Amino acid sequence: MAYEPVLTRYVREPNSFTLEHYLQHQRGYEGLRTALGRAPGDIIEQVKASGLRGRGGAGFPTGLKWQFVLKDTPKPKYICCNADESEPGTFKDHVLMERNPHLLIEGCAIACYAIGAKVAYIYIRGEFYHVQQVLEAEIAKAYAAGYLGKNIFGSGFDCDVFVHRGAGAYEAGEETALIESLEGKRAQPRLKPPFPAVAGLYQCPTAVNNVETLCNVPPIVLNGAEWFAALGPEKNGGPKLYCVSGHVKRPGVYEATMHTTLRELIYDERFAGGMLDERPLKAIIPGGSSVPLLLPDELDTPASFDHVQKAGSLLGSAGMIVLNDTVCMVWLAQNLLHFYRHESCGKCTPCREGGDWLYKLLQRVESGEGREKDIDLLYGVASNITGKTLCAFGDAAATPVLTTIARFRAEFEAHVREGRCTIPAEWRARQPMLAGHH
Amino acid sequence: METVTLTIDGRPVTVDKGKTVLQAAIESGISVPYYCYHPGLGVDGSCRVCIVKIEKMPKLQTSCSTTCADGMVVTTRDEDVVKARAGIFEFLLVNHPLDCPVCDKGGECPLQDFSYAFGPAESRMDFPRRVFDGEGVKADVDFGPTLMLNRNRCILCTRCVRFMREVEGDAQIGIVDRGNGSEIATFREEGVHSLLSGNLMDVCPVGAITTRDYRFKSRPWDNPNVVDTICTRCSKGCSTSAWLKAKPEWARGSQLIRMTPRYNPAVNDYWMCDIGRFGYHWIEGEQRLRRPMVRRGSALESCAWHDVLPKVREQIQQAGTADPSSVRFLVSAHAATEELFVLRQTIDGLMGADARGSVSLTWARSEKTQPAGTRFVVPATDAPNVRGAHDLGFAVGAGHDGAPDLGALRAAVEGGRVRVLYVIDPGPDGSLGDVAWVAAARRAGTLPFLVVQGVVRHDLVEAADVVLPGATSTEKDALYTNDQGMVQPSSRAILPPGEAQEDWRILVSVARALGLSLSYDSSDAVRVALAAAMPGTAYAGAGAVTFSRPIPSRNWLQASNPSERWKWDFMFQDLPPVKGHSVQMEGVPVKDIIPLKPTQA
Ligand SMILES: Cc1cc2nc3c(=O)[nH]c(=O)nc-3n(C[C@H](O)[C@H](O)[C@H](O)COP(=O)(O)O)c2cc1C
Ligand code: SF4
Ligand code: SF4
């Protein structure tokens, strides 16, 4: 039986974002009404039982995260919705917020009820100005209809949802940097512990959840944990959004279960529909730019958290970057490091200093000026970053270097040997812009 | 206090509960480097050099941010840690200019020392270094009235940022831009304007923040000696170190080269204010009084001590015989407890204890402009010993928190009822407060005789009949009682200039001239008598107080900060064998070798 999308079924319809459409077609706010009729602890138990895992990158079980939120405290608690979506190759939250905003709003309200919060902040990426407009207009409608605000459904439960637009920094998507930014400070991460569940926003217990994660909550409440878990492989249940980009015929956001393999996502007519110009696949980055490459012989891996990890990469944000044989792997690493060196928050030494150094080395090798020892140096510098930084950004920045050298060392050697890129010039994508270069 | 016991490098270590692994290592003399950690500031965890391996933890952990737990097993020197740490040191030097020979921090720089001890032998970085402000020439910028900032040297440890936020209470320093372009900055480049600015030089682990006062004046090895003492510029009484520049007898210029704070949790923690730190130049300044002087007509002329004392005796005896209340003392609260004690004995002996009212204490007050939330409050009372004078039974106006009360004395002087006014003024210019009325009374002819026992030539000295050169607190061993009632020793760092004498000695000479049989031959003897006279008080131990003598100063950090002191005591001498020296030097004792890269040898 063909999979019927849950989160994105109506997004192509012109009015999918309106409250009326949501009420009419998606049993809008019935999940919230149902939840308010039960104990908050029940909701947490149900989400735990569903096996819902965070869609922001780490795949941490959402119910567990909510359970960790400190209960016995006189302080207020908060839900922070991570809508910073800045991982290269990732563009799914954007679609949900723009085309199905009430699903997120309802998810925020249920999450607040479950952890005992009264306020949710949606921290939205600085560039998503238009999306913010849509969200705010729809939030206003939800208030007017009594789905937000005081005494929702006469239950005594109050809930406010605010949208806060960031200033455009990838690192602001790291959960503690997000909290700092929300507090009006520089988007730099905090030391953990304490975790946000204990001391988050304004030092109060906080759960940070991705947009897609929260959008899965109303369907779980409505359809039950078993329904959700049964949709995918064990511990990888529920609907999943995949952002397929790169050298494919139809790049886009596709909803599927995590049974779906990488091959299907690239070649199946329901999804990206095959390689662009029928060129051969060279590699795929399955989880946004921060995860290791997979090669064509790994394409039958189901795109689930656990299967992709077992194959040696990570599902991450499910941003599938598909690369064909025209891509120079040195250039790829350089392109990505251009991003990471520009986005490093600069707080800790290895990432601040090492990222820039890696970029310079890659530029040298890519331009044909590199020396034999630069390859080992690249690998050594990247290894010196990995695992030594304050936040996971450092690992993310080192990964493109480590994975391209591990998998395509010969291309690096060819650059050094020939003194130039060995990919035919007409194939090569354009050089990255040197914005922000010091 | 509850304790926990953990193992570091195979050694059991017991520390107070709540301490971090880094603190535990420091306390037990195990070397773990650190930059962003400072014991007086909040934990940041950003420099990453303090990483260690902890059993059952998947990754290396920063020891500064890991709280000790019972049974924890920590390794600071296995291969993984050594390699990872060296990698981070390599990163720290990727953009550091290595202009050590022209850097004020050179020779006392934790970046130098830790890099030698823990860094790789050579950097693999061969790109041009990052420079701010263009060609490296404008790297040095003004950083407010007291400081300079060299951004190229900064390692972004954010100690300065946190000091301003947490201690000063006004977050004037921030970081602008991000990533590799991050730089230390102040709003519109206005620099730091703070009464505590000098502490930023102390906390900065590199030569990025330097003080204009000390800049280019000396090198650490030129300052071989340091004296542990206290600051006497206000009633707080911060623990400090006075640094002495080595110079031959004949060389001109001053010997005091800088003042730095010394850790004292009960008074000043790791800090001191700029008034005490930078306000020492007057001590060896041109205006110091070096010889006794007497008035001849309109001029003051130098003379010998044995000529000047009889004049003082004569005037006091004459006035005292005619009317005991016509001899009055105007005493600065910069006078040390020993001096006040000798004065008390003199008055008691000559006129009886009832006559103590002939002494009026005075001091200057200035309300300091500080942020409301500051953790380091500089008191308004600009004198060290109001409490001491009070404890000795002298009237002190509104007390150590308030203003002096000179109303009665002033009325008596202006009314012509005072024939001899004896001023004791061992503090800096201005520390008597507003006493212009004294000189005015001299000019008006209502005050017949004025004695000034002081240290700097100022308006009151110009109006005096007799001038007796005394000693500043830096030039004598003396006790002062701070606003908390703590009796603190201030140690002699240098000698009084010329023929100037310690004030207790001058007062003893005057008392003897007046016929009293005081037999003190040292300030120790005065303190012994003081202790005997005040049993059961904070002064009962005064006879046994010890004073610091010049001690080898290897590094200022050792004095300001116990964990840094550990570093210098324990590790600096314990540097690993010099790396990469040439074959010709084989067999030469390591201590005789200056480390060079092989390519330079
Ligand atoms: C450098 C960095 C950037 C991140 N960016 C995002 C982001 O844009 N959106 C997001 O949801 N999570 C992002 N994360 C993951 C968050 O830290 C956090 O794990 C997530 O928001 C938790 O939500 P979830 O449990 O629902 O996935 C980022 C993490 C790192 C280290
Ligand atoms: S790894 Fe360090 S510098 Fe990089 S983003 Fe995280 S905290 Fe900032
Ligand atoms: S100026 Fe000094 S104290 Fe401030 S961040 Fe830089 S190195 Fe650290």
Ligand code: FES
């Ligand atoms: S001292 Fe621990 S990270 Fe800087």
